[in-house]
Amino acid sequence: MKTAGPGRGTNSVSLRQYNERSLLQRLRRAGEASKADLARWAQLTNTAVGSIVESLEQSRLIESAGRRQEGQRGQPAGLYRINPQGAYGIGVRLDRTSIETVVIDLAGHILARRMHDQVLPQPEQALAIVQQDIAAVLAELSPEQRGRLAGVGLAQPYNLGSWLQQLGLEADFRVWDAVDFGTMLSQAVQLPVFKENDGNAAAIAELVFGVGRQENDFLYVFIGAALGAGAVLGGESLRGSSGNGADLGLMPVPPSALPSAPQLGGQWDILLSRASLNALSRHVRHHGIEVAGNAQLEAVVRAGGPAVAEWLDDCVDAFVPSLRAALAVLDLPAVVIDCDIDGGLIDALIRRSEDGLRAIAPEARQTPRLLRGSFRADAGAIGAASLPMFFNFSPRADVLRGHASPFVPTHHLQELSHA
Amino acid sequence: MKTAGPGRGTNSVSLRQYNERSLLQRLRRAGEASKADLARWAQLTNTAVGSIVESLEQSRLIESAGRRQEGQRGQPAGLYRINPQGAYGIGVRLDRTSIETVVIDLAGHILARRMHDQVLPQPEQALAIVQQDIAAVLAELSPEQRGRLAGVGLAQPYNLGSWLQQLGLEADFRVWDAVDFGTMLSQAVQLPVFKENDGNAAAIAELVFGVGRQENDFLYVFIGAALGAGAVLGGESLRGSSGNGADLGLMPVPPSALPSAPQLGGQWDILLSRASLNALSRHVRHHGIEVAGNAQLEAVVRAGGPAVAEWLDDCVDAFVPSLRAALAVLDLPAVVIDCDIDGGLIDALIRRSEDGLRAIAPEARQTPRLLRGSFRADAGAIGAASLPMFFNFSPRADVLRGHASPFVPTHHLQELSHA
Numbered sequence: 001m002k003t004a005g006p007g008r009g010t011n012s013v014s015l016r017q018y019n020e021r022s023l024l025q026r027l028r029r030a031g032e033a034s035k036a037d038l039a040r041w042a043q044l045t046n047t048a049v050g051s052i053v054e055s056l057e058q059s060r061l062i063e064s065a066g067r068r069q070e071g072q073r074g075q076p077a078g079l080y081r082i083n084p085q086g087a088y089g090i091g092v093r094l095d096r097t098s099i100e101t102v103v104i105d106l107a108g109h110i111l112a113r114r115m116h117d118q119v120l121p122q123p124e125q126a127l128a129i130v131q132q133d134i135a136a137v138l139a140e141l142s143p144e145q146r147g148r149l150a151g152v153g154l155a156q157p158y159n160l161g162s163w164l165q166q167l168g169l170e171a172d173f174r175v176w177d178a179v180d181f182g183t184m185l186s187q188a189v190q191l192p193v194f195k196e197n198d199g200n201a202a203a204i205a206e207l208v209f210g211v212g213r214q215e216n217d218f219l220y221v222f223i224g225a226a227l228g229a230g231a232v233l234g235g236e237s238l239r240g241s242s243g244n245g246a247d248l249g250l251m252p253v254p255p256s257a258l259p260s261a262p263q264l265g266g267q268w269d270i271l272l273s274r275a276s277l278n279a280l281s282r283h284v285r286h287h288g289i290e291v292a293g294n295a296q297l298e299a300v301v302r303a304g305g306p307a308v309a310e311w312l313d314d315c316v317d318a319f320v321p322s323l324r325a326a327l328a329v330l331d332l333p334a335v336v337i338d339c340d341i342d343g344g345l346i347d348a349l350i351r352r353s354e355d356g357l358r359a360i361a362p363e364a365r366q367t368p369r370l371l372r373g374s375f376r377a378d379a380g381a382i383g384a385a386s387l388p389m390f391f392n393f394s395p396r397a398d399v400l401r402g403h404a405s406p407f408v409p410t411h412h413l414q415e416l417s418h419a
Numbered sequence: 420m421k422t423a424g425p426g427r428g429t430n431s432v433s434l435r436q437y438n439e440r441s442l443l444q445r446l447r448r449a450g451e452a453s454k455a456d457l458a459r460w461a462q463l464t465n466t467a468v469g470s471i472v473e474s475l476e477q478s479r480l481i482e483s484a485g486r487r488q489e490g491q492r493g494q495p496a497g498l499y500r501i502n503p504q505g506a507y508g509i510g511v512r513l514d515r516t517s518i519e520t521v522v523i524d525l526a527g528h529i530l531a532r533r534m535h536d537q538v539l540p541q542p543e544q545a546l547a548i549v550q551q552d553i554a555a556v557l558a559e560l561s562p563e564q565r566g567r568l569a570g571v572g573l574a575q576p577y578n579l580g581s582w583l584q585q586l587g588l589e590a591d592f593r594v595w596d597a598v599d600f601g602t603m604l605s606q607a608v609q610l611p612v613f614k615e616n617d618g619n620a621a622a623i624a625e626l627v628f629g630v631g632r633q634e635n636d637f638l639y640v641f642i643g644a645a646l647g648a649g650a651v652l653g654g655e656s657l658r659g660s661s662g663n664g665a666d667l668g669l670m671p672v673p674p675s676a677l678p679s680a681p682q683l684g685g686q687w688d689i690l691l692s693r694a695s696l697n698a699l700s701r702h703v704r705h706h707g708i709e710v711a712g713n714a715q716l717e718a719v720v721r722a723g724g725p726a727v728a729e730w731l732d733d734c735v736d737a738f739v740p741s742l743r744a745a746l747a748v749l750d751l752p753a754v755v756i757d758c759d760i761d762g763g764l765i766d767a768l769i770r771r772s773e774d775g776l777r778a779i780a781p782e783a784r785q786t787p788r789l790l791r792g793s794f795r796a797d798a799g800a801i802g803a804a805s806l807p808m809f810f811n812f813s814p815r816a817d818v819l820r821g822h823a824s825p826f827v828p829t830h831h832l833q834e835l836s837h838a
Contacts, residue, residue, distance in 0.1 A: 011463070015434055018819070043821065044430070159783035177783070217660050231748070233657075240750025241636050242785075250747045250781040252740040254673075268740055268779050321671040321687055325744040328669045329650070331659025360687050362669045364578035364596075366661075397816035400437070402462065 014402045019044065020052050021395040024061060025235075027082050029213050032065040034077035053080060059409070060148075061086040061106070061393070082106055087150045087392070087407065088141065091385025092130050092185070093198065094156035096120055096169060097225060101133035103141065104385040106393075108209030110378065112137040117293070119171050120160065123179045131188050148409045151192040153387025154182050155201035155380055157226060158244060165262060166273040167226055168282050194387035197243060198222075201383030202338070202375070203230025204237050208386045208394065210374030211336050218334040218371070219326060221248060222379055223349065225340070227272040231330055236396055238330075248326055249276075253318040258310060260286035274318040277340055283311040294341045294377070302343035312348060319349075320356030327357075327368060338373025346372055433821045438463065439471050440814040443480060444654075446501050448632050451484040453496035472499060478828065479567075480505040480525070480812070501525055506569045506811070506826065507560065510804025511549050511604070512617065513575035515539055515588060516644060520552035522560065523804040525812075527628030529797065531556040536712070538590050539579065542598045550607050567828045570611040572806025573601050574620035574799055576645060577663060584681060585692040586645055587701050613806035616662060617641075620802030621757070621794070622649025623656050627805045627813065629793030630755050637753040637790070638745060640667060641798055642768065644759070646691040650749055655815055657749075667745055668695075672737040677729060679705035693737040696759055702730040713760045713796070721762035731767060738768075739775030746776075746787060757792025765791055 023038050030037070039049040056062045063083040067076035084107035093100040099116045114133035120126060138146055161174035182195035196204065203220035206212050216235045222228040229248035231238040238245035249272035255264065256274045260283040264273075273279060281291050284300055287307035291297045301308055323335065337353070339346050350370045357367045375382050390396075392407045442457050449456070458468040475481045482502040486495035503526035512519040518535045533552035539545060557565055580593035601614035615623065622639035625631050635654045641647040648667035650657040657664035668691035674683065675693045679702040683692075692698060700710050703719055706726035710716045720727055742754065756772070758765050769789045776786045794801050809815075811826045 012431060012434065015431065048430075162783040163781070238652075238749075241752050242750055244750045244784075245748070247747045247750065250784060251744045252747075252779060266779070268743075270781050322744070324687075325670045325741070326748050328666045329664070329745050329748045330657075331661055331663045331666065333660050360671060360685070362582070362689050364581040365663075365669060397819065400816065400819040 011402065014400050016052075017406060018395055018399045019048070020056060021393055021399060023049070023052055024056065024082065024393050025395055027062060027080060028208070032079045032081040034068065034070065034079055036070065036077060038080075059086075059407075061407075084109065085145070085148070087148050087389065088145055089150050089385040089388040090134055090137065090152040090191075091381050091383070091387070092134070092152060092154050093201075093380040093384045094120060094126065094154070094160075094181070095198070095225065095380065096157070096160060096167070096171065096173065099126060099129055099133070100381045100384075101130060101137055102381040102385050103137040104382060104389075106389065108205075108382065108386070108389075110382065110385075112140040113381070120173060120176070123176060123181055123184065126181070127184055127188055130185060134189055149191065149388075150392045150407055151194055151388035152185065152189065153201065153384040154185060154193050154195040155198045155384035155387070156181070156195075157228070158197045163226070163270070163272060165264065166270060167276070167278045168262070169278075192388070194391050196237075196239075196383075196387055197228070197247075198224075198380055198383065199228030199246060199249075200230040200237055200239065200243070201387055202228060202373075202379040203232055203246070203336075203383075204390045205375060205379060205383040205386040206336055206373060207232045207235065207237065208390050209382065211334070211371055215334050215371075217332050218336050219246065219323075219330060219332045219368075220336045220373070221323075221338070222373065223275060223277060223337070223339040223345075224380070225276060225278050227276050229326075231326075231332065233330070233332075235394070237390070246326070246330075248322055251322045251325060253322060256314050256318070258283055258286075258314050261314075271318055271322050275315045275322075279315065280308070280311045283307055283314075298341035298343040298345075301341060301345050312352065316349070316352045316356055320353055320360065323353060323357060324360055324362075328362075328365075332368060333366075334369045334371055336371045336373050338376060338379050340377050342376060346376075430821065433819050435471075436825060437814055437818045438467070439475060440812055440818060442468070442471055442475065443501065443812050444814055446481060446499060447627070451498045451500040453487065453489065453498055455489070455496060457499075475499075478505075478826075480826075503528065504564065504567070506567050506808065506828075507564055508569050508804040508807040509553055509556065509571040509610075510800050510802070510806070511553070511571060511573050512620075512799040512803045513539060513545065513573070513579075513600070514617070514644065514799065515576070515579060515586070515590065515592065518545060518548055518552075519800045519803075520549060520556055521800040521804050522556040523801060523808075525808065527624075527801065527805070527808075529801065529804075531559040532800070539592060539595070542595060542600055542603065545600070546603055546607055549604060553608055568610065569811045569826055570613055570807035571604065571608065572620065572803040573604060573612050573614040574617045574803035574806070575600070575614075576647070577616045582645070582689070582691060584683065585689060586695070586697045587681070588697075611807070613810050615656075615658075615802075615806055616647070616666075617643075617799055617802065618647030618665060618668075619649040619656055619658065619662070620806055621647060621792075621798040622651055622665070622755075622802075623809045624794060624798060624802040624805040625755055625792060626651045626654065626656065627809050628801065630753070630790055634753050634790075636751050637755050638665065638742075638749060638751045638787075639755045639792070640742075640757070641792065642694060642696060642756070642758040642764075643799070644695060644697050646695050648745075650745075650751065652749070652751075654813070656809070665745070665749075667741055670741045670744060672741060675733050675737070677702055677705075677733050680733075690737055690741050694734045694741075698734065699727070699730045702726055702733075717760035717762040717764075720760060720764050731771065735768070735771045735775055739772055739779065742772060742776060743779055743781075747781075747784075751787060752785075753788045753790055755790045755792050757795060757798050759796050761795060765795075
């Protein structure tokens with residue numbers, strides 16, 4: 001993937017690509033539309049839209065959706081919609097304690113999945129697992145479907161070897177910080193790999209397949225083992241100079257007041273120490289309740305009790321000022337909150353955060369709308385698989401600056417799927 | 420000014436405008452360049468660059484800069500540079516205690532200035548002052564120069580009526596929150612007015628005329644009466660959904676430990692309570708030293724002493740975690756710090772902030788480069804005047820999306836200048 005270099009020149013090929021992608025996005029958001037709808041909306045001529053619609057239909061990214069009578073007389077107008085079978089994306093999500101591989105279609109549906117709940121092994125071993133899983137999910141597609149693969153998305157927390165103390169993990173992942181797993185994977189499977197950290201990938205999933213159908217600007221927060229986050233500004237993902245944009249988990253917060261929290265010393269801890277399922281599990285265990293895995297943790301949350309209530313107080317105490325700080329910086333009207341488990345936790349987090357944000361709202365500043373995320377435990381996997389969709393089909397400014405190649409259906413994957 | 424609506428279609432007029440602006444930006448950064456340099460850099464054909472250079476030269480935005488021998492033989496290549504006389508911008512900076520109007524050329528030099536150190540009057544009265552000042556600065560331009568005016572930039576703190584307690588002001592500016600001074604001004608002077616809050620405007624000045632010649636991504640912080648800030652991401656200004664992007668002054672911080680600070684109650688105060696010249700003046704006065712105006716305050720800073728040292732400790736204690744939080748969100752490699760006064764204060768702030776940022780750096784995260792701002796007390800005025808330059812001549816993605824009108828030199832201002 002090329003890096004964006006602002007200020008370069010652009011040409012009419014980029015222009016055409018951008019307009020194609022704009023119309024695809026419009027159809028994704030509107031559900032269905034006529035050529036006249038699209039021309040009005042895009043402020044392009046009917047001729048230009050007609051030519052784009054024709055080529056999108058030829059490449060099968062969109063399809064006919066019947067006809068609609070427009071006005072009193074004349075021919076009913078032909079309607080178009082996204083063709084879910086138009087393209088497929090593979091998503092690989094690496095986490096410190098799991099490996100997940102999925103394949104999705106252009107509508108965002110998961111068609112096949114492989115999941116391993118295990119502490120992340122050495123990179124070579126992880127690569128072997130992922131290769132096998134990619135072959136397995138591809139085997140569930142037809143040869144023609146495999147020819148319409150837009151690429152592989154890789155979502156993983158960056159700096160896997162870091163913050164283990166705050167996360168209460170004793171494993172040693174330092175070797176992961178020295179390898180570029182995206183490049184390893186791309187060489188192994190001979191496919192383009194699009195890599196983002198897990199928070200940004202999940203935010204992109206919301207942008208393409210979730211709340212992004214209505215919202216163009218939002219902050220996204222995912223409470224998982226750690227805390228992942230991303231920001232969508234004007235329909236673009238805030239990547240940041242080093243790919244760590246919207247890294248809310250590392251925002252400074254006062255140390256936790258919970259007796260279960262590790263005593264790290266210093267005036268400032270980081271948000272993921274307090275607002276994460278690791279912190280919740282730690283505190284639940286401190287109360288003498290054993291939890292192994294998210295299903296058990298969700299059951300504990302659903303049952304309620306002092307351990308959960310105490311952690312929630314401590315979590316919100318850290319989360320609310322961090323959210324206010326992030327909103328002061330990004331000036332966004334909405335915050336999407338999602339979580340690996342539910343059992344009432346997401347609603348409680350939203351309610352408590354909203355109250356907290358109002359309580360410390362600075363003069364002259366609104367409190368954003370807080371929205372539930374769309375994908376819960378699937379956010380990571382769908383986030384990963386959204387990356388090839390986003391980079392191939394979304395009208396990003398980079399496309400205009402010439403940093404994008406067109407999607408071309410091929411058949412070069414038939415062998416791989418039988419590997 | 421039109422609002423950006425991402426995802427719309429674009430056309431070849433936008434494309435040409437964007438490419439023109441890209442070459443202008445390149446010349447601004449490089450100083451001078453040949454057509455071949457520009458074609459290589461922009462990845463455009465020699466023909467395309469030749470045609471753009473010709474029209475930029477015709478509209479006098481660029482000019483010949485002599486010739487340079489390229490290689491062993493053949494004709495020396497013609498060089499081009501920005502023509503400082505190519506366009507002019509008026510800047511109007513409103514603050515709670517001052518009104519300033521300047522006119523700058525395309526090289527960013529201030530050609531004329533009017534300044535009033537007074538508490539901001541009612542909007543109608545302020546409008547009369549600004550109209551007079553605009554006429555006065557324009558009177559110093561020739562009729563031909565006045566015909567090349569790109570517009571008026573208006574920089575003001577948004578929500579002028581707010582945070583007066585934190586700023587230690589007793590005036591009542593609430594009427595300002597109910598008027599749109601930009602529209603009033605535009606109607607009065609019959610010129611396009613580009614409006615940004617003061618922090619974003621000063622960041623745009625750095626982008627166009629200051630550190631932005633080298634840096635494409637930076638956080639900008641201005642310590643003035645309050646604290647203004649802006650962020651530049653990939654050569655674009657982070658405007659935010661309501662125009663309040665990078666509003667670091669409103670980030671939550673623990674309350675000040677200084678006895679001079681107002682006791683507001685609550686667990687969280689806002690950064691501008693502690694990191695601002697208002698907070699410094701307040702603390703200096705608490706030590707029994709009277710200060711009226713920035714010149715006196717700078718003398719106190721230069722002299723040193725416990726009042727300044729105590730405030731600096733308290734300021735940095737609040738500023739450093741806010742900077743870390745902003746950097747976690749924006750992931751930027753550089754921070755530009757500027758201030759209304761100096762006397763050693765800017766260097767001290769940079770040194771102390773750098774030490775503080777290192778001390779609380781999260782695992783696996785770098786400390787950004789801290790740079791001095793370019794404009795000191797002129798940041799607000801040059802910031803305001805940079806706005807018409809930025810919106811008319813910078814290669815922003817919005818241009819590609821069709822949200823920009825071309826700059827056309829006119830002569831409709833000759834009458835105004837004699838008003």
